[in-house]
Amino acid sequence: MEVKATMAGSVWKITVDKGEKVEEGQDVVILESMKMEIPIAAEQSGTIKEFKVQEGDFVNEGDVIAVLE
Amino acid sequence: MINKIVIANRGEIAARIIHTCKKLNIRTVSIYSEADQYAPHVEMADESYLIGPPRVQESYLNAEKIIEIAKDVKADAIHPGYGFLSENAEFAEQCEQAGLLFIGPRSDVIKKMGSKIEARRAMQAAGVPVVPGTDGAVATVEEAALYASQIGYPVMVKASAGGGGVGMQVVHSEAELKSAFTNNAKRAQSLFGDGSMFIEKKLEDTRHIEIQVLADHHGNVVHLFERECSIQRRNQKVIEEAPSPFISDATRKEMGKKAVQAAEALAYTNAGTIEFLVDKQENFYFLEMNTRIQVEHPITEEITGVDIVEKQLEIASGQSLKLAQQELSIQGHAIEARVYAEDPKTFFPSPGRIDVFQPPEGEYIRNEISVHSNYDVTPFYDPMIAKLIVHGSSRAEAIDRLKLALSQYKISGIKTNIPMLLAVVEHEQFQAGNTTTTFLERYYK
Structure with missing residues (x-):
C-alpha cells in the first residue's frame, strides 16, 4: 500500500514515524502548496514501512510519499 | 524623476505596474525565480533578471539580492507591489540607505502600522474609532461585568495570551460572562501560564x-x-x-x-x-x-x-x-x-x-x-x-x-x-x- 501526494507541493512536515501504526484517515504528512497546508492521510490502516520523501522535498501529484504494510 | 524602476514582485501586479511605467516612459526591470521563467512579467519588462530558486526566501524575499540588482542596473526606484517585501520596514530602510526610492511610505510608518497594538494606539490618538474594548487586562470578573454592561452585549472574553481561538468566547449576558470569564482565565492560566483576560465588543453581521x-x-x-x-x-x-x-x-x-x-x-x-x-x-x-x-x-x-x-x-x-x-x-x-x-x-x-x-x-x-x-x-x-x-x-x-x-x-x-x-x-x-x-x-x- 502506498500513500500518494494528491497535489504538487513541498513536504512541510512528516507527522508520524517509520514503523508507526497508522489508522485509515490519519494524516501522514502535511504538504505545503500555494501557501496552504494540505494534510495527506493514509487511505488504509497499516504500519509505515518506508518514507520516500524528506521534509523540504518537492513532490508532484501522484508521487509516492510513504509505503505501508 | 524616475527613469528606471525595479519591480520586486511577480504575477499580475508586476505586469500591472509595468503597464503604467510604459505609459510614463519609465524603463522597467523584472526579477524572477526559476519557477517563473515563462511568466508574463518577465517578458513584458525591458530587462529581467533571474534572482534564485523557486522558494520565496531565496527569491522574492531576498532583499539583499534585489537591492544589488537595482544598483547594478542603475535603477532609481523599487516598487514592491503587494505581499512579499511590500510591508517590510527593514527592506524600505535598506532601499532608503542604498539611495533607492522605495515606492511606499517611510519605514517607520510601515513599522508602526505593522504592530496591532501600536496601530490601535495611533488610530485612537488620531480620533479614529477602534473596536471598543479594554485596552489591557481586567483584574476581576466584577470589573469585566461592569465594562461589558457599558459597551453592551454580546462581548468577547479573550485571554491576553491566547491564540487561534483558544481562551476566547462570545457571551450574551452577565451570567454567561461570569462563567466564561472564570473558566477561560483558568484554562489560559494552565495552558499559557497567564490567565489575564480582556473584554472586546463582539461585532455581528459586519x-x-x-x-x-x-x-x-x-x-x-x-x-x-x-x-x-x-x-x-x-x-x-x-x-x-x-x-x-x-x-x-x-x-x-x-x-x-x-x-x-x-x-x-x-x-x-x-x-x-x-x-x-x-x-x-x-x-x-x-x-x-x-x-x-x-x-x-x-x-x-x-x-x-x-x-x-x-x-x-x-x-x-x-x-x-x-x-x-x-x-x-x-x-x-x-x-x-x-x-x-x-x-x-x-x-x-x-x-x-x-x-x-x-x-x-x-x-x-x-x-x-x-x-x-x-x-x-x-x-x-x-x-x-x-x-x-x-x-x-x-x-x-x-x-x-x-x-x-x-x-x-x-x-x-x-x-x-x-x-x-x-x-x-x-x-x-x-x-x-x-x-x-x-x-x-x-x-x-
Missing part, C-alpha cells in the same frame, strides 16, 4: 469596508472613497466592489474624513488603505492599515479614473498630488472577482498545467493576468492567477456584466474557483447587497 488614501510629501491628502471586500474565504478576499452597496452617503463621507485624518496624523506618504469593520448600524471601527498598493485597487481606478500606480510614482518622486478632494467623484460601479487556481468546493489548491487560458474581452472588462495558455501554475506562490474587473453605470449593470464575463471565461487543465464566483454573483443575497463577512459560510455550501 462588513469589511476600506478607504483608499493618497498622500504626498507636501501635506496633501485625499481619499478615493471605499471598497467593500466582505466576500472572503479563509480570511482572503474573493469579490470586491466599489462603492459599497451598504453605507449611506453620510457614512461614506465620515469614513473618508477619518481615513484622511489618520493619514495626516501619521504624516503618511504614498498610497495606503485603511480597513474598517462596519456593523449593521453603520458604526465603523479601525481594523488595520495596509501601507502598500492593494490587490483590489483596480475597482477604485475604474470608478474614479485615477491611476493609483501613476500617483504612487509621482508622490515618490516628490511631486504634489494634482488631485483635490472636491474634484473627485464616484462614476458608476465596479466589481472585481479574483480567479484562484483551486477547487471551487473545498478551496484546496490546484496547481498544474493550464492548456487553454482565454479571459473574456469587452469594453467594460479589465483583466489583470499572471498566466497564459500552455502555462504551468506552480505550487510555490499564491493561487491567484487573474483578476476580472467589470464596470457598469449601476451596481445591477455591473453584476450583469460580471455574470456574463464569468460565464465566458475559459480555463482548462486546472480547477479554478470560477463556478464559485458565479454562484456568489448569481445569489439573490449578493444581488440584494447583503454582503457580510460570513456570506460564504452562510450561503455557499
